[in-house]
Structure formats: structure tokens, C-alpha cells
Amino acid sequence: MTDQLTETERSKAMAELESEGWTLNDAGTAIERRFKFPDFPNALAWMVKIGVAAEKMDHHPEWSNVYNRVDVRLTTHDAGGLTALDIQLARIMNAQ
16 A cells, blocks of 8 residues: 655645646645646547556546546545655646
């Protein structure tokens, strides 16, 4: 099992991720971001690409899709909060 990030680790990660549009939820247990695409096919293609990466990591996002947008929430349920896996997956999402 992966451990939750410490407050220092979480702050350091958020210093990087906030510039990419990620926000930390009020409880400090998840990060969230809305991705927007030109249209539904582009949003769906991105979700498939990220889904493959998430499956390889065995770490799956909470997300929803409406037309050209994908709302993402990352947290590690087994750890009860934010872990390095969430930060790694957020970086993968940002890179796509």
C-alpha cells in the first residue's frame, strides 16, 4: 500500500500542479481538475490514452465526461488520501 503524502510533500506537489490547473480539495485528500477539449472525440481519445496509463499503474481516476470536458478527481482510497500515485497520474494527464 502507498502512504499518504506528508503536508510538506503535498505542498511541494501542489506548488507545481496548481500552475497546471489542479486544486486541492478542502480536506486535503484529493486533487481535482477540469480538462477541456475541442470536441467529444478529442475528450474521449484523451480518456482512452489516460485509461491505458492508469491501468498500467493500477491506479484509476475518478472522472466524468460531458461532451468536450473531463472532470477529474485523484485520491488513493486504500491510503485514505493523496499519495505519490495521484501526483504521478496528474503529471501524466498534464503531459497528454
